[in-house]
Amino acid sequence: MRALLQLLVFGLVAFLGAPSAFAATKEVVIVTSFPKELFEAYKKAFEAARPGVRVVVKPQQTNAAITYLRETRAKPDADIFWASAVDAFQVLKADGLLEKVALPDALLSRIPKTIGTFPIHDPDGHYFGFAVSGYGLMWNTRYLALHKLPQPKEWTDLADGRYHGHLVISAPSRSGTTHLTIEVILQAYGWEKGWALLLQMGGNMGSITERSFGVPEAVLSGQYGIGVVIDFFGLSAIASGHPVAFAYPSLTSVVPASMAVVKGGPNAENARAFVEYLLSDEGQLRLFSPEIGRLPVVPDLYAKAPAAYPNLFTMKLGGVNFNGKLSSSRRNVLNSLYDHLITFRHAELRAAWAAIFAAENAVGKARAAGKSVAQAEQSLAEAKKLATAMPVDATRASDKEINAAFKDKPDVKSKRETEWDSFAKTNYARAREAAERALAAAK
Structure with missing residues (x-):
């Protein structure tokens, strides 16, 4: 018992x-x-x-x-x-x-x-x-005033040499919102022109953060002036009284x-x-x-809604009819391309564009002084072409087999990424050399 x-x-x-x-x-x-x-x-x-x-x-x-x-x-x-x-x-x-x-x-x-x-x-x-949600630009108003920088309005503004080192973005491979922003830009401008813009923007970035939260934090702290963000980062900061502003570019998506x-x-x-x-x-x-x-x-x-909150249902906003199927079809390849062309080769890309901007300034001054700049312009054009070249076209980027391999075949993925990394390293070095030749020719 x-x-x-x-x-x-x-x-x-x-x-x-x-x-x-x-x-x-x-x-x-x-x-x-x-x-x-x-x-x-x-x-x-x-x-x-x-x-x-x-x-x-x-x-x-x-x-x-x-x-x-x-x-x-x-x-x-x-x-x-x-x-x-x-x-x-x-x-x-x-x-x-x-x-x-x-x-x-x-x-x-x-x-x-x-x-x-x-x-x-x-x-x-x-x-x-x-x-x-919409995607756009957030900036620290005090930072821009201190550095005498204009307020950005469009994605293309971020390619301006005046913003070199003043921008911040997160890597799309680590942030779903940044991934969508990159897709919006590519769908707005097309694959070739879109990547050319992204590579110029990448060259202007002061930092590429690991998480999307790092971008508004860097802007709020005054570490950098302008961040590429989803709208709620800007709206919440404004509502909390921080000295920031936010804008939707004319070509964006909701x-x-x-x-x-x-x-x-x-x-x-x-x-x-x-x-x-x-x-x-x-x-x-x-x-x-x-x-x-x-x-x-x-x-x-x-x-x-609180005062100044936008109503995206009534605003004339957009310009880009976001194609979700296209985005999902190339998600794996796009994220990897961005990492190996921009995130992991950021120092080389930034140096190449610094050299290009220096050459542009010198060529402009030489032209204004009445000097012959034909040779310098030729080298400068070569530098820009190298710094914006792409190893993959839009058709290959959306290929089902390639994207499936990036998900399920690590050896295939590694081989492609090694090729892209080598492509970026070589092209950015050559772009910098061409820009330096342009600078020398303009003097």
Whole structure:
């Protein structure tokens, strides 16, 4: 009898100590690329709205999150994927990693089907927009005044030699929002002209940060003057009273920041509740708080927006009809190209453009003085051509086999990247030499 009693006691202890299905429903696990200010605000609010549910947040930059969800697909431990990069959701949907969800009409009927020409929600119900975003330029007004620099208005302004060393951006391979910005520029100007602009901008960058948050931090601190950012970084800084400004270039795109329920996640009911909370009035209005500074997907709520907050549903903004399928088709190649042409060869690229700008100034002065500059101009043109050359055209960049190899065949990826790195190193050295010849010829 005593032995039986002990067995029953041990069994009860084991039962109470073991994770149960009931305990599993008491949390929701979120993988997100958003800053702490945003996800902490929503964690606190959702836990208050749904007592007994604990929100567990796993911060990941977008590309790392995609990898994480792929690696855990056999036994998912996340319930929600929450990020700005809409093409990341298209990639995950194609991989079969997102759950199809039917939301109440009462929530969806208040939200337009598109922002511009881009769908706010996945038509098949695998992901939903909760905020709309544009991409642009944020600058420190005191910094520009101190350095006597003009306020930028367009992406092309960032190629101006006056901004050399005053700009900051994050790497698209480490930031989903920067990836979308790079795609916007490429879709606005085309592959060849777009990359020429990106390489000139890259040469002007003072720094390339590892996370998108590093860009507004560098601008706010006055370390650099101008940052390439998603709008909410600028809007939240302005709302908080910092000496900064933000502008949308005429060629930009407006797309949704989205959320999705992970297929097979352990807490499906709470995941769905979190999605519905974000689309409720309470969840949408919270976007206007100064520490978040984002723009709702429900147009009627803009009547309650803080002063000076833009309404992207009524503004004449855009110029670029963002092609999400094109973006997702070349995502792997684009990120790798940017890293090996700009991020990893930033010092060489920056030196090449410094030499080009010095030569341009010298040629301009020589021309104004009536000197012959034909030889100098020829060398200068050669330098610019070398500094903006691309090893891959648009067709190859979107090739399915190449992009699949970048995901699944490390040896193929490594071979390509080695070739691109060598291409960049050689071309930037030759560009610098040509610019120095132009400078010498102009004297």
